[in-house]
Amino acid sequence: MQKRPLITVKKAPKPVRIKLKPASGPGSAPSAVSIPSASELPSSGRSLQPNFKTKLPHESLAFALFGAAQAVAQVKAGTALPQALAKIFEHSDPSPQARGAIQAIAYRAMRQLGRAETLLGMMTSKAPDPALLHGLLCCALSLLCNPSETDGGLPYDDFTVVDQAVTAAAAHPDIAHAKGMVNAVLRRFLRERIALMQTAQLQPVAAWNYPQWWIDAVKSAYPHDWQAILVAGNSAPPLTLRVNLRRTTVPEYLQTLTQAGIAAQPIGSSAVRLDKPLPVAQIPGFADGMASVQDAAAQLAATLLDVSDGMRVLDACAAPGGKTGHLLETAVLDLTALDHDARRLVRIEENLQRLQLSATLTVGDASNRQWWDGRQFDRILADVPCTASGIVRRHPDIRWLRRKADTLQLATLSKEILDNLWQMLRPNGKLLFVTCSLWPQESEAQAAAFAMRNQATRLPAPGQLLPTVGKEDDHDGLFYALFQKTSSQ
Numbered sequence: 001m002q003k004r005p006l007i008t009v010k011k012a013p014k015p016v017r018i019k020l021k022p023a024s025g026p027g028s029a030p031s032a033v034s035i036p037s038a039s040e041l042p043s044s045g046r047s048l049q050p051n052f053k054t055k056l057p058h059e060s061l062a063f064a065l066f067g068a069a070q071a072v073a074q075v076k077a078g079t080a081l082p083q084a085l086a087k088i089f090e091h092s093d094p095s096p097q098a099r100g101a102i103q104a105i106a107y108r109a110m111r112q113l114g115r116a117e118t119l120l121g122m123m124t125s126k127a128p129d130p131a132l133l134h135g136l137l138c139c140a141l142s143l144l145c146n147p148s149e150t151d152g153g154l155p156y157d158d159f160t161v162v163d164q165a166v167t168a169a170a171a172h173p174d175i176a177h178a179k180g181m182v183n184a185v186l187r188r189f190l191r192e193r194i195a196l197m198q199t200a201q202l203q204p205v206a207a208w209n210y211p212q213w214w215i216d217a218v219k220s221a222y223p224h225d226w227q228a229i230l231v232a233g234n235s236a237p238p239l240t241l242r243v244n245l246r247r248t249t250v251p252e253y254l255q256t257l258t259q260a261g262i263a264a265q266p267i268g269s270s271a272v273r274l275d276k277p278l279p280v281a282q283i284p285g286f287a288d289g290m291a292s293v294q295d296a297a298a299q300l301a302a303t304l305l306d307v308s309d310g311m312r313v314l315d316a317c318a319a320p321g322g323k324t325g326h327l328l329e330t331a332v333l334d335l336t337a338l339d340h341d342a343r344r345l346v347r348i349e350e351n352l353q354r355l356q357l358s359a360t361l362t363v364g365d366a367s368n369r370q371w372w373d374g375r376q377f378d379r380i381l382a383d384v385p386c387t388a389s390g391i392v393r394r395h396p397d398i399r400w401l402r403r404k405a406d407t408l409q410l411a412t413l414s415k416e417i418l419d420n421l422w423q424m425l426r427p428n429g430k431l432l433f434v435t436c437s438l439w440p441q442e443s444e445a446q447a448a449a450f451a452m453r454n455q456a457t458r459l460p461a462p463g464q465l466l467p468t469v470g471k472e473d474d475h476d477g478l479f480y481a482l483f484q485k486t487s488s489q
C-alpha cells in the first residue's frame with residue numbers, strides 16, 4: 001500500500017508533524033476508527049485566544065466555515081448548538097446572510113458528524129488539535145460529502161470549499177499552523193472520495209450519523225422502524241405554524257400567506273405547513289401573534305387536554321410556552337405556567353405578550369409543593385424534561401451531547417414530577433403526560449408504571465408518535481398519555 005508523506009505543519013514555537021494515514025482501498029475492511037470525544041480533543045473546544053476577532057469578510061465562505069467550526073468545537077465541549085451559535089453571533093456580529101450561512105453549515109455538520117469524524121479518523125493518525133481545527137475539518141467535510149444530501153445541498157463547489165477552509169484556518173492564530181494539513185486532508189478526500197466514503201459507510205456511526213449507543217437503543221426499541229426513525233432524525237424539519245384561532249381562521253390565514261407569496265398547506269385543525277421554511281420575521285402576522293411556530297405533533301396537546309372556559313389549569317414544565325400559548329388560544333383559562341428555570345420563564349412572558357394572552361408565571365420545581373397554594377387544578381399538562389430524542393431533526397446536536405445514562409436520570413425526575421402533580425389534580429380532573437422522547441423508559445414504561453402506582457384511569461391518547469417525514473404526515477416524535485382521577489380519589 002502506498003505510504004502518504006508526512007505533512008509538516010508550522011507551529012510556534014516548535015514545529016509539529018501531523019501524520020496522514022495511508023489510504024485504504026475501496027474493498028478493504030474499515031480500520032477501527034475511534035471518534036474523539038470532547039475530553040480527547042486536547043483543547044476541549046476552548047479557544048486559545050478566546051477574544052480573537054477574525055478579519056475574514058462576512059460574505060466569504062471562509063467566514064461561515066470559521067463560525068460553524070467554532071460552533072462544532074463548542075458542541076464537542078458540551079454546549080448546546082443554539083447556545084454556541086448565540087455566543088458566536090454575539091461575539092462576531094455577522095451580517096444576516098453570514099449568520100444564515102454559519103447556522104446552515106453548523107446544523108449540516110451536526111447531521112453528518114459521525115461520518116466526518118470517521119473520515120477524519122481514517123485520514124489522520126490523531127485527532128486534529130485544537131478542537132477548532134477538528135471543527136473546521138468536520139464542517140468542510142460535511143460540505144464535500146454528498147453535496148446534494150439532506151438540506152437541499154449548499155451552493156459551493158468542491159474546490160471553493162477546500163480553498164475557503166484553508167483560508168479560514170490561515171486566518172486564526174490558533175490553527176494557522178495547520179493550514180497545510182487542512183489542504184492536504186481535504187484534497188486527499190476529493191481524490192479518494194468514493195473509496196473513503198465506501199469504507200466509512202461500513203461503520204454504523206458514519207452510515208447513520210448517530211452515536212453507536214443511540215443506534216442500538218433505537219434498534220432495540222423499534223426493531224421494525226429503526227431505519228426510518230434514524231433517517232427522519234437526519235432530515236431538515238419543515239416549518240409548521242399554529243394559527244391563532246382566537247384571531248383568525250386557517251382559510252383566512254392561508255389567504256394572507258398566499259397574498260404574501262408564501263406557499264403553504266393546511267395540515268390539521270389549526271396547523272399550516274410552509275412549503276419552504278422562512279425566518280420568523282418574514283412570516284405574516286407572526287409579530288402580532290396571528291401565528292406561532294409549533295410542530296404538528298406538539299399541537300395535539302391542547303386538544304387532548306380537553307380544556308374549556310373557566311378551568312383552573314397547570315402547565316407544569318411550561319417554558320418556552322409553546323403549549324401554554326396554545327391552551328390559552330383554545331379557551332379562557334386561569335392558567336399557571338410553572339418552570340424551574342427563571343430565565344426560561346421570561347421566554348413564556350415574551351411569547352404570551354406577542355399572543356396578547358396572559359397567565360400566572362411561577363418559578364418552581366414541579367417535583368415539590370413549595371410553590372403551590374393548595375388549590376387543586378382541573379387540568380394539568382406535564383410536558384416533562386426528557387432526553388429530547390424525538391426531536392433530533394430540529395436539534396441535531398442532541399445526539400452528540402446526550403449520554404446513555406441521561407435516560408434513567410431524566411426518567412427518575414419525571415416520575416417524581418408526575419407523582420407530585422397527581423396530588424394537585426382534583427377528582428375527575430385530567431393530567432396529560434407528554435415527552436419528546438423515543439425511549440420507552442421515559443414514555444410508555446413511565447406511563448404504565450405511573451397508572452399502576454396511582455390507580456389512574458388511562459384515557460385514549462396517541463401514545464408514542466414516531467418522527468415522520470412525508471407529504472401527508474410530517475412531525476416530530478412525541479409521546480402522549482392521558483390520565484383521569486376517579487371521583488373518589
Ligand SMILES: C[S@@+](CC[C@H](N)C(=O)[O-])C[C@H]1O[C@@H](n2cnc3c(N)ncnc32)[C@H](O)[C@@H]1O
Nearest residue numbers: 317318319320321322323339340365366383385
Ligand atoms: C420539554 S420542555 C417544555 C416545553 C414546553 N411545554 C413547550 O411546549 O414550549 C421542559 C421544561 O421543563 C423545565 N423543567 C425541568 N425540570 C423541571 C422541574 N423540576 N420543575 C419545573 N420545570 C422543570 C425545563 O426548564 C423546560 O423548560
